[in-house]
Amino acid sequence: MLDNLNLLVFAPYLGVQLLLDGIFIGAIFALAAYGLALVWGVMNVKNLSQGEFVIMGGYFAWYMSTYGIHPMYALPVAIIGMFGFGWVVYKTIISRVVEKDMFTSLLATFGLAIVIQQGLNLAFGPEVQVAESGFPTHTVPIWGGEITIAEIRFYSFLICCVLAGGVVTFMKKSRMGQAIRATAQDVRAAKVMGIDTEKVFAFTYALNAAICGAAGVLISMIWVIQPFYGITHSIRSFVIVTAAGFGNLAGVLMASFGLGVAEQYGGFIFGAELQQATVVGMLLLVLIWRQIQMNRLRQAVQ
């Protein structure tokens, strides 16, 4: 561990590489996390199948690439396909549990996650898959060309920014977006004002699935996908949303970048096996810090 810290001190360009990788990948985490924040905030459903939606999106890209279609074209297909899937899942499962207590919805989405995993396994087999973009890697001509930027990571970053921007504008400007925000504030009041909350819920859940699908397409071109890899993406989304709170896009973005960078540094300093542990450890610290903050606040009120 000390050796690794030493390395960072003596070769600072490594830190830059880790930082870049972390930010690029963090942008993709932000997508799935924002989707979770949306569903959590609007309908109070903690969607445990979040990661599975991401992986499903990845399979769109992989499947199309086996037919010689460039995986980038899978982006609109996955968004539309997953939107439809999300709608169907809402109508068949989530609409029945949305009014129930937290544990019912947790159980239902957990069950859904298992069904999706096994379904993907049956359909496509358990092998690890990738969708190859074929984009080249560039070396940055400083520090002896040791820093590399893969074009695909850069494009993914841009796509994430565009998608996030699109969703935010939609929420602010469109009627449906306003309805979603109204429902998030108060379901009963929204109903009284004539908003069809059932439709809002269905739309929110479908939108979440679509965002996850887009994230999955990008993940399949940067990392690897496998039917059972959803869980790590679910955990990341939960960590980010817990740290940032929902209804706070800026917070979600910052937390996502922070998590991406922390993962890279954690992996470098503590070793790859503790990469995930670093993230969960950080969540713990955030929660403890929040607790202390709140205690202080309570005392001040007294």
Place this chain on the structure above:
Amino acid sequence: MRHFTKWSLAAAATVAMMGTSQIAYAAADCKELILGSAISFTGKYSTNGIHAKRGYDIAVKKINETGGVKIGANCYKFSIKYYDDESTPARTAQLLERLIKQDSVKYFLGPYSSATTKAAAPVIEKYKIPMVEAEGASRSLFNKGYRYLFAVLSTSEQYLASSIALAAEIAKKNGKKPGDVKVAMAFEQDPFSLDVRAGVVDDIKKYGLKIVIDDKLPRDLSDMSATLTKVKALKPDLLLISGHSKGAVTAARQIKELNIKTPMIAITHCESGKIVSKFGASTNGFLCPTQWAETLSYKGEAFGSAADYDKLFKATYDGYKTVPYQAAQASAAVLVWKDAFERAGSLDTEKVRDAIAATNMKTFYGGIKFAPAGNNIAKPMVLRQIQNGEYKVVAPAKWASSKIEHPRMVK
């Protein structure tokens, strides 16, 4: 009376025809000899489980077609009773109990994977029933004193060990001291990869090389750029990676992305990860260990040479560009059973077990001779290098069909 004869003749003919159509290759006087196996048709091991099943089936078919098994004066035909263990070790153990107790099977072929074989071993020990397995390579299977477990494949600590000898040899040729050869290692924390690591570490000590990175990879690995960034900084001469197909795929992708220039890279599971078709030319020069390759000059009874087996397998099953070694070793396990039954001249499990223990045969899959612990010591692990998108055997020298390219070409 004439009426009766006519009818009975017709009936006899029908029965005979039904017989031939159902068991096309069964000669009339051969009895059935059942081997049992609980193997993975569904779940995470299903792909390789099915390769292994096809390996078993093709060997059974071949043996039955060429006269069956001769035990004393009697002739037997193999058949295999399968159950699907759903890739879960606990299920493997349950199904073996069922095969032994309900189906009265007394001779076993192995499941797929070390994990399921580990669950199977105590069961067959308990009932004193021999098993010849072909798909469990973990060395922990062979240090528990199991008496009824035999494996035809090389154990996992041999997977990457030969690359160390190769690196030391190349260093010597280039006038470098072994102590100057820097090795970077990244191994998953699972029984298989830890075995591979143990074998590598032993050989690193033996040759006196220097370990500069020793990273552990997580089970759900999809990013190892942190480890590879370290590789960039420390510039090792040899990079070793083992983490099943996900490790191979992740490593191949990120070695390309991060432009890693290490002159020698050895990775397990290149074939099952299909890294050549996924990443093309960037994988040229990777060293990949394999249990078996169709280009090896092994020969034996039943199947002939390795190349003959390759041809027969491809003709029997559609959709194989290369024959997976998992299928080849499964076939070899069935050959061991035939050989042992014939030498034992008996169906008694103890006698057959002793005959298996005394096996010393040459097959298309390589030599088979069991150590007292049950592992095969007559067949080395082979190292292949990806050259122009093709796997070429480069080590050990005795079987090599091509020369190693060193340092590997980096664009």
